[in-house]
Amino acid sequence: MNYRHIYHAGNFADVWKHAVLVALFDALKQKAKPFCYLDTHAGIGRYDLQAEEARKTAEADKGIASLWQATDLPELLQQYRQLIADDNVGDSLRYYPGSPWLANLLRREDDSLICNELHPVDVETLRDLFHRQRKVSIRNEDAYQSLTACLPPKEKRGLVLIDPPFEKVDEFRQLLDGLKNAYQRWPTGIYTLWYPIKSRVEVQQFYRRLELSGIRRILRAELNMKRPTDGEFTGSGLVMINPPWQIEQRIQPAGDWLARHLGGAEANCTIDWLVPE
Ligand SMILES: C[S@@+](CC[C@H](N)C(=O)[O-])C[C@H]1O[C@@H](n2cnc3c(N)ncnc32)[C@H](O)[C@@H]1O
Numbered sequence: 184m185n186y187r188h189i190y191h192a193g194n195f196a197d198v199w200k201h202a203v204l205v206a207l208f209d210a211l212k213q214k215a216k217p218f219c220y221l222d223t224h225a226g227i228g229r230y231d232l233q234a235e236e237a238r239k240t241a242e243a244d245k246g247i248a249s250l251w252q253a254t255d256l257p258e259l260l261q262q263y264r265q266l267i268a269d270d271n272v273g274d275s276l277r278y279y280p281g282s283p284w285l286a287n288l289l290r291r292e293d294d295s296l297i298c299n300e301l302h303p304v305d306v307e308t309l310r311d312l313f314h315r316q317r318k319v320s321i322r323n324e325d326a327y328q329s330l331t332a333c334l335p336p337k338e339k340r341g342l343v344l345i346d347p348p349f350e351k352v353d354e355f356r357q358l359l360d361g362l363k364n365a366y367q368r369w370p371t372g373i374y375t376l377w378y379p380i381k382s383r384v385e386v387q388q389f390y391r392r393l394e395l396s397g398i399r400r401i402l403r404a405e406l407n408m409k410r411p412t413d414g415e416f417t418g419s420g421l422v423m424i425n426p427p428w429q430i431e432q433r434i435q436p437a438g439d440w441l442a443r444h445l446g447g448a449e450a451n452c453t454i455d456w457l458v459p460e
Contacts (some may be wrong), residue, residue: 186348192230193243193279196419208289210427217293219336223326225298257436299329335369380418401458408446
């Protein structure tokens with residue numbers, strides 16, 4: 184396990200994924216009944232953008248830092264930025280919430296969080312971050328095992344984020360197998376899967392397999408920063424299973440803004456149903 188998210192925290196892919204997470208939490212909070220959030224690849228939870236590792240790549244400069252001072256943000260990105268601003272001191276941007284911490288900022292008292300991280304050191308950092316927090320459990324096992332162990336959640340409603348590092352050549356296959364297994368256990372859950380757009384062929388194959396999986400209601404949301412070139416990380420993809428009603432209307436303006444301001448001339452955000460109802 185070589186991947187450490189600190190090198191990438193707050194980059195354009197994080198911004199897209201986390202803005203969508205805000206929209207998903209908002210939709211879940213429309214109902215009073217508590218829900219569960221399962222984060223299968225949690226990372227350390229919260230990142231110091233001044234840490235040596237983060238400064239080395241400076242990926243946040245072309246991500247969250249690019250929208251820190253913007254005056255024309257669409258509503259969802261304003262809300263997302265405000266959450267992060269409230270988690271920092273003054274006007275400065277130093278700490279960036281990973282998905283577990285963002286979820287913690289968004290959840291209500293009775294909503295529960297299950298955060299799983301396999302890396303033995305990172306999971307301890309995550310445990311320290313959530314020390315003594317009510318309704319939070321931290322797990323240290325393989326992500327795909329955690330899906331089997333935790334689903335369906337006792338709340339019977341909620342969201343699963345599967346956000347692998349894509350270090351392994353067969354990660355797309357594992358991701359799909361993991362999803363199918365989880366969906367069988369809990370077909371009414373909301374699932375969000377993140378994947379890099381690096382190889383168009385591989386991504387098309389993944390879409391084809393999803394179409395053939397028998398799973399319905401699959402929404403695809405791609406943020407492409409430039410024209411895809413094989414081998415280069417040019418876009419950030421999300422597929423959502425059972426997404427909340429009309430979520431695309433909330434996230435499209437955010438994706439369009441990110442494409443326009445963070446991407447090149449051919450950047451775009453496309454959101455469509457891969458498999459409808
Ligand atoms: C892309 S990062 C997660 C970022 C996080 N979801 C966020 O948005 O802030 C992927 C994480 O998965 C962890 N990881 C790698 N393989 C894993 C596995 N098989 N099971 C669980 N976690 C794994 C890595 O250590 C890394 O922290």
